[in-house]
Amino acid sequence: MGKLENKVALITGGNSGIGLATAKLFAQEGAKVVITGRRREALEQAANAISGEVTYILADAANIEEGKLAIQKTVETYGNIDILFLNAGIAPFLPILDITEEHFDDLFDTNVKGPFFTIKEAVPYINEGGVIIGNTSIVGQKGFPGTSVYSATKAALRSLSRVLANELKEKKIRSVSVAPGPIDTPLYGKIGLSEDEVQQMGAGFAQQVPLGRFGSSEELAKTVLFLASNEASFINGVELEVDGGLSQV
Ligand SMILES: NC(=O)c1ccc[n+]([C@@H]2O[C@H](COP(=O)([O-])OP(=O)(O)OC[C@H]3O[C@@H](n4cnc5c(N)ncnc54)[C@H](OP(=O)(O)O)[C@@H]3O)[C@@H](O)[C@H]2O)c1
Structure with missing residues (x-):
């Protein structure tokens, strides 16, 4: 029997990196998995790569109405939701003097505002x-240059998660965060740096990690x-760092 047998799990940004690896593992453990993303082709490919029960919904994480629709479609298909993984996110890095209102809004819309209203829509059905x-x-706990807006979005999401642990206690809904350190995913190809710059930054990050490497999506x-899973049944409100120790040094 799998650890998530018959659980309904919605994973935003489930076509790549951490979201896709999680969708694969959840399905392997018996969950009915719904992944969302903004690119139909990538979603189709991801769904084909997942063994088990999986469906996909085209929904832009930054768009409140599309987030609501994703919840409604999941509920129409499965009745309720057991696990909501707000994973979709973007991480463009820029020094403060280069930051525009558009950059700020893109980051907050995708990483905070969209997830917030998706949670709001989902709560009655969890x-x-x-x-x-x-x-x-872990950027929310550190001061990496070039990450001012990104770090602020992640700190906001962490804060929201803490409040929900208290606010949703009547329904015994747990609310937690996972805080990755540097993880080897396609994300680094999307942050607006050249491949050389990404390589250099990667080497710099890996050096700072006590375990000396990037983590994997798996x-x-x-x-x-x-x-x-039920193994974490008394874990609530926390942010768990998965970073080879980087946030602690
Ligand atoms: N990799 C790291 O080192 C690291 C470290 C700390 C935190 N994180 C966080 O981990 C999460 C997953 O990132 P990842 O590293 O797995 O990167 P990734 O492979 O780029 O995955 C991000 C996922 O989010 C999706 N996404 C982004 N914007 C979206 C939008 N507006 N609507 C719908 N989907 C959207 C992406 O879709 P597309 O394929 O269309 O882009 C992709 O499926 C992010 O929230 C990121 O901030 C990553």
Whole structure:
């Protein structure tokens, strides 16, 4: 029997990186998995790569109405939700003097505002004993240059998660965050840097990690599975760093 047998799990940004690895693991553990994303082709490919029960919904994480529709479609299909993993996110890095209002809004819309209203829509349908998991980042605890807006979005998501642990207690819904350190995913190809700059930045990050390397999406997925499963039944409100120790040094 899988750890998530018959649980309904919605994973935003489930076509790539951590979201996809988590969707694969959840399905393997018996969950009915719904992934969302903004690119139909990528979603189709991801769904084909997942063994088990999986459906996909085209929904832009930054768009409140599309987030609502994703919840409504999930509920129409499965009745309720047990696990909501707010994973979709963007991480363009820029020094403060280059930051525009558009950059600020894109980041906050995708990483905070969209997830907030998706949670709001989902709460009435989350089963007692369900769990909301935010994918934050250790950047919320550190001061990496070029990440001012990104770090602020992740700190906001972490804060929201803490409040929900208290506010949703009547329904026994747990609310937790997973905070990745540097994880080897396609994200770094999307942050607006050249491949050389990404390589250099990557080497710099890896050097700072006590374990001396990037983590993998699969290592993150295993942690998200733990947090989503009954094994974490008394874990609530926390942000769990999965970063090889980087946030602690
Ligand atoms: N990798 C790291 O080192 C690291 C560290 C700390 C935190 N994180 C967090 O982990 C989460 C997952 O990132 P990842 O590393 O797995 O990167 P990734 O492979 O780029 O995955 C991000 C996912 O989010 C989706 N997404 C982004 N914007 C979206 C939007 N507006 N609507 C719908 N989907 C959207 C992406 O879709 P597309 O494929 O269309 O872009 C992709 O499926 C993010 O929240 C990120 O901030 C990552």
